[in-house]
Amino acid sequence: MKTYLAQIRHINTDVxxxxxxxxxxxxxxxxxxxxxxxxxxxxxxxxxxxTPVVFNDYIVNELSEDTLPSVARVGSSFSYEIKGRLxxxxxDAGGIEFExxxxxxxxxxxxxxxxxxRVDRIDAEFLSEDSGQPE
Numbered sequence: 001m002k003t004y005l006a007q008i009r010h011i012n013t014d015v016x017x018x019x020x021x022x023x024x025x026x027x028x029x030x031x032x033x034x035x036x037x038x039x040x041x042x043x044x045x046x047x048x049x050x051t052p053v054v055f056n057d058y059i060v061n062e063l064s065e066d067t068l069p070s071v072a073r074v075g076s077s078f079s080y081e082i083k084g085r086l087x088x089x090x091x092d093a094g095g096i097e098f099e100x101x102x103x104x105x106x107x108x109x110x111x112x113x114x115x116x117x118r119v120d121r122i123d124a125e126f127l128s129e130d131s132g133q134p135e
Contacts, residue, residue, distance in 0.1 A: 001049045005046075054120055
């Protein structure tokens with residue numbers, strides 16, 4: 001799984017595990033239940049892995065080839081609509097990749113195509129502290 005340098009934009013002290021990250025210029029509201037470093041603070045930079053979470057049915061649709069990759073939050077929920085090109089089990093959303101084996105096993109007919117994928121939330125696993133300092 002690919003790792004990213006993420007800047008913590010905000011740690012929600014009212015909702016356990018909720019953290020707003022900025023990765024490659026994209027803000028993502030994520031959950032990090034067990035791996036948020038104890039000393040983590042707003043503005044700190046950390047290495048993370050992202051895991052898309054789907055609770056029930058996978059909602060995947062083919063898009064036109066001229067669709068731009070994106071990661072967009074759905075309203076004020078924790079859900080995201082991810083648009084990008086499907087390569088095996090990975091969806092390349094233009095600078096951020098999301099991986100799930102179901103994409104390969106159940107949607108192999110969409111390989112190499114632009115798709116949209118609705119996920120219920122994105123989990124972030126903090127791997128190590130990079131600098132921990134604001135940029």
